[in-house]
Amino acid sequence: MKALRIDHVGIVVKDIDQATATYARHFDLQVDPSRGGEIPALGIKNAFMPIGDSALEFIQPLTDQGPVAQFAKERGEGQYLLSIEVDDVAAAVEHLRGLGYRVGDPNNGIAFVSPRSSHGVNLQLIQRSAR
Amino acid sequence: MDGIGATHIDHIVIASNDSGAVAETFQRNLGLEIKRTMTRPGTGAQLAFAKLQEVVLEFAGPPEPKPGEEVKARLWGIVLAVRDIRAAVDRLRAFGCEVGDPKPAVQPGALIATVKSGTHGVPFALIQYEAISPATGAPA
Numbered sequence: 001m002k003a004l005r006i007d008h009v010g011i012v013v014k015d016i017d018q019a020t021a022t023y024a025r026h027f028d029l030q031v032d033p034s035r036g037g038e039i040p041a042l043g044i045k046n047a048f049m050p051i052g053d054s055a056l057e058f059i060q061p062l063t064d065q066g067p068v069a070q071f072a073k074e075r076g077e078g079q080y081l082l083s084i085e086v087d088d089v090a091a092a093v094e095h096l097r098g099l100g101y102r103v104g105d106p107n108n109g110i111a112f113v114s115p116r117s118s119h120g121v122n123l124q125l126i127q128r129s130a131r
Numbered sequence: 132m133d134g135i136g137a138t139h140i141d142h143i144v145i146a147s148n149d150s151g152a153v154a155e156t157f158q159r160n161l162g163l164e165i166k167r168t169m170t171r172p173g174t175g176a177q178l179a180f181a182k183l184q185e186v187v188l189e190f191a192g193p194p195e196p197k198p199g200e201e202v203k204a205r206l207w208g209i210v211l212a213v214r215d216i217r218a219a220v221d222r223l224r225a226f227g228c229e230v231g232d233p234k235p236a237v238q239p240g241a242l243i244a245t246v247k248s249g250t251h252g253v254p255f256a257l258i259q260y261e262a263i264s265p266a267t268g269a270p271a
Contacts, residue, residue: 003161006186009143009209011253019251026226026249027211028134051211052139053185077252079206082143084161084183096160117160119153119204121145 001092003084007126008048008055010081012071016060019077020047029056044068057083067122081122089127106130135222136214141258142180142187147204150192154179156202163188170194171237178237208254216242216259223249233257239265 013019023029029049036047036057043063048055059080061069071080086092089106096103102114109130113123147153157163163181171178175194180187191207213219216233223230228249236243242262246255261271 001162003163003183005184006140006143006188009140009206011251013251022249022251026135026223026228027137029137051137054140056209075252079209079253082145082206099160101160117156119147119156119202121204121206123161 001095002087004087005085006054007083007085007124007128008057009079010046010057010059010083010122010124011078012059012061012068012075012080013077014060014072016045016047016058019058019060020049023049023056023058027051038062042066042068057081081124083124083126085128086125087127089125089130092125092127135211135219135257137211137219137257138214139185139212141185141210141212142189143206144189144191144208144210144254145204146207147190147192147202148200149196149202150177150179150190152196152202153192153204154181154190157181157188157190169237208256210243210256210258213257213259216244216257216262219257219259220244230257233259233262235263235268240271 020031032048032050038045043066044059044061046057046059048057059068061072089111093103093111101117104112109127111125115122154165158165165179165181167180169178177192179190220230229247231245233242233244241258241260243256243258263271
């Protein structure tokens with residue numbers, strides 16, 4: 001597999017509107033209206049603020065279930081996830097599974113790696129060309 | 132200058148109790164190349180750096196990992212590159228953010244300032260390269 005770049009950093013927040021307003025005011029970042037929204041299957045809503053060749057993703061849990069809600073419950077707000085763009089997400093998943101790690105099936109060009117593969121860091125692999 | 136003049140994410144810090152082991156895992160599993168390792172002057176922290184285009188992943192850990200301890204890591208902080216760190220610090224302070232004074236970074240010629248509030252739980256820092264003379268510490 002080949003890691004190409006950091007696609008985005010996921011940050012869990014309590015109130016996405018308040019957080020993006022803060023980052024707009026303090027860091028002059030703007031929400032990308034073409035990305036983000038509610039994702040009921042994951043129990044979250046998100047918003048992306050591009051910076052340079054990457055972005056910050058703000059993630060607000062909408063339910064008290066799931067890993068994002070669990071993170072918010074245990075740690076409050078903070079960095080949650082590192083998303084790395086790869087050239088071939090299916091090959092990357094196969095590669096990591098070959099090393100014995102747990103990786104979810106790619107869905108819409110995205111696969112989530114079990115934090116056990118990376119000493120507790122939540123990793124997402126993303127293939128932009130597959131989205 | 133518009134805003135704080137942030138241009139990109141300069142680096143992302145992954146803190147752990149064994150930076151060498153975590154860097155090695157990322158290198159092996161994700162194909163990252165560790166470009167540099169060093170000991171942070173003053174604290175003795177062990178640092179390893181990999182770069183993916185414009186963003187550096189910094190693996191940071193204590194001077195001596197404890198033998199036998201399970202290796203644990205977490206995303207810790209984000210460093211934004213800015214064009215003028217003093218102006219950026221002034222602007223954030225004007226918004227009421229708690230920001231440290233710019234000080235020399237481990238990167239030669241760079242100044243770094245920590246942003247201690249106003250970031251929704253994310254430790255932030257600002258960095259400006261070519262801010263000072265690496266030889267004298269005088270403003271560049």
